[in-house]
Amino acid sequence: MEEDGRECLQCGSLLAGSSDKRFCSDQCRAAAGNKRKFKDEREQLMRSINVMLQKNRHILRQASPQGKITIRRQVLQVSGFGFRHFTHLYRTQGGNNYHFYYGYLLLPEEKVLIFN
Numbered sequence: 481m482e483e484d485g486r487e488c489l490q491c492g493s494l495l496a497g498s499s500d501k502r503f504c505s506d507q508c509r510a511a512a513g514n515k516r517k518f519k520d521e522r523e524q525l526m527r528s529i530n531v532m533l534q535k536n537r538h539i540l541r542q543a544s545p546q547g548k549i550t551i552r553r554q555v556l557q558v559s560g561f562g563f564r565h566f567t568h569l570y571r572t573q574g575g576n577n578y579h580f581y582y583g584y585l586l587l588p589e590e591k592v593l594i595f596n
């Protein structure tokens with residue numbers, strides 16, 4: 481048996497045989513494939529969340545050029561605003577949740593108050 485000094489990309493064990501081999505076994509090949517697929521899906525999810533957050537920020541900036549405004553919730557909805565996608569959350573002592581979208585704070589009423 482001849483070893484060419486290369487290692488399995490998944491487990492690091494030495495590879496023997498044909499020089500185009502990258503994994504020592506079918507298990508390692510499958511494990512590496514799953515890992516890559518999971519990583520791709522995670523990155524795709526992060527990208528799509530970032531896109532939605534940017535879109536939200538854009539909509540809020542357009543809606544509140546003066547920095548503070550009260551508008552109907554529906555106006556944001558029509559613009560495609562995604563209420564579920566916020567950057568952080570503030571819980572008041574009274575138990576209310578305030579959602580932040582980057583520098584914007586939205587007070588969750590029928591009419592929303594936007595602070596910048």
Ligand SMILES: [Zn+2]
Nearest residue numbers: 488491504508
């Ligand atoms: Zn291996």
